[in-house]
Amino acid sequence: MMKLFDAHCHLQDPKIITKAPQLISSAVASGVSYFAVNGVSEKDWDLVKEMGETYPSVVPCFGIHPWYVAERSPQWFETFKSLFETTPTASVGEIGLDKGSKGREIDFSDQVGVFRQQLELAKELNKPASIHCVRAFGDLLEILKSVGPFPAGIILHSYLGSAEMVPEFAKLGAYFSFSGFLMSMNEKKAKKMLKAVPSDRILLETDSPDALPKAEASCLYFVEGDPSLPEEGNSALDQDSVANEKSNASSDSMKLPKETLNHPANIHTVLGYVARLLDMKNEELGELSYQNAVRLFSYAGAGDVSGHSQNHSTTHVT
Numbered sequence: 001m002m003k004l005f006d007a008h009c010h011l012q013d014p015k016i017i018t019k020a021p022q023l024i025s026s027a028v029a030s031g032v033s034y035f036a037v038n039g040v041s042e043k044d045w046d047l048v049k050e051m052g053e054t055y056p057s058v059v060p061c062f063g064i065h066p067w068y069v070a071e072r073s074p075q076w077f078e079t080f081k082s083l084f085e086t087t088p089t090a091s092v093g094e095i096g097l098d099k100g101s102k103g104r105e106i107d108f109s110d111q112v113g114v115f116r117q118q119l120e121l122a123k124e125l126n127k128p129a130s131i132h133c134v135r136a137f138g139d140l141l142e143i144l145k146s147v148g149p150f151p152a153g154i155i156l157h158s159y160l161g162s163a164e165m166v167p168e169f170a171k172l173g174a175y176f177s178f179s180g181f182l183m184s185m186n187e188k189k190a191k192k193m194l195k196a197v198p199s200d201r202i203l204l205e206t207d208s209p210d211a212l213p214k215a216e217a218s219c220l221y222f223v224e225g226d227p228s229l230p231e232e233g234n235s236a237l238d239q240d241s242v243a244n245e246k247s248n249a250s251s252d253s254m255k256l257p258k259e260t261l262n263h264p265a266n267i268h269t270v271l272g273y274v275a276r277l278l279d280m281k282n283e284e285l286g287e288l289s290y291q292n293a294v295r296l297f298s299y300a301g302a303g304d305v306s307g308h309s310q311n312h313s314t315t316h317v318t
């Protein structure tokens with residue numbers, strides 16, 4: 001069976017944490033071998049650490065996401081640093097810059113300061129960092145140039161930037177990770193951008209529970225409704241989380257409630273979409289992206305993942 005690596009998700013998210021064991025086991029059964037689970041604020045770091053200890057398939061990642069920069073504590077950086085001593089398998093993420101509608105509410109110079117500190121530590125520790133960037137690619141490139149290059153790699157998660165910027169980021173050590181959000185980008189533009197990405201830098205992710213792919217509902221995995229949550233978000237989801245339970249074939253995910261959550265097994269839908277735009281076979285892209293992720297997440301201290309490491313020499317960072 002084809003193996004896949006979900007290079008970026010949030011299985012610790014309070015919206016799905018009670019179902020994480022089932023989500024992980026059904027995604028593993030579908031062929032997902034690893035999940036890079038990204039913390040977003042000090043509040044969820046312990047949970048991410050615990051998930052990493054509980055599930056051999058979980059790669060724990062710690063970071064402060066730009067949306068949560070304002071709520072950091074005065075000792076956040078000490079706590080952040082100490083996590084990498086107690087969790088040698090961990091990498092850095094989710095960190096980044098956001099000038100979108102939600103990011104604009106957070107002081108941008110604070111975002112830059114917190115981002116740089118985390119990025120510098122990732123570089124110092126020789127670990128990859130998972131980066132979120134919304135409407136701030138110019139600022140991002142400038143910061144990456146001043147802190148980088150990044151021989152251990154950085155992940156431009158859910159990349160929706162231009163084809164033109166790809167070589168500049170790649171030169172610094174960037175990997176490009178694609179999620180269901182890619183389906184909202186103009187197809188021609190997406191194709192051009194994908195073709196600009198070096199083949200040894202392509203990754204796939206779900207960003208679960210966010211980024212539900214825009215696809216036929218019959219092709220998707222759903223997260224079962226949680227009776228403890230308000231009704232609206234879950235009314236369409238009272239089905240089993242296994243995809244081969246066909247739902248109404250005429251409905252697609254765009255007609256589902258906006259709050260519909262994304263299952264990590266939907267990486268298969270992302271794979272199919274990216275493979276189609278790249279004129280590749282699913283198996284071929286699956287294998288390529290898996291090997292890229294295994295190489296990236298294999299560093300000193302990494303457990304299981306490094307055991308699968310094949311070749312460190314393909315990544316050339318100048």
Ligand SMILES: [Zn+2]
Nearest residue numbers: 008038094207
């Ligand atoms: Zn994310």
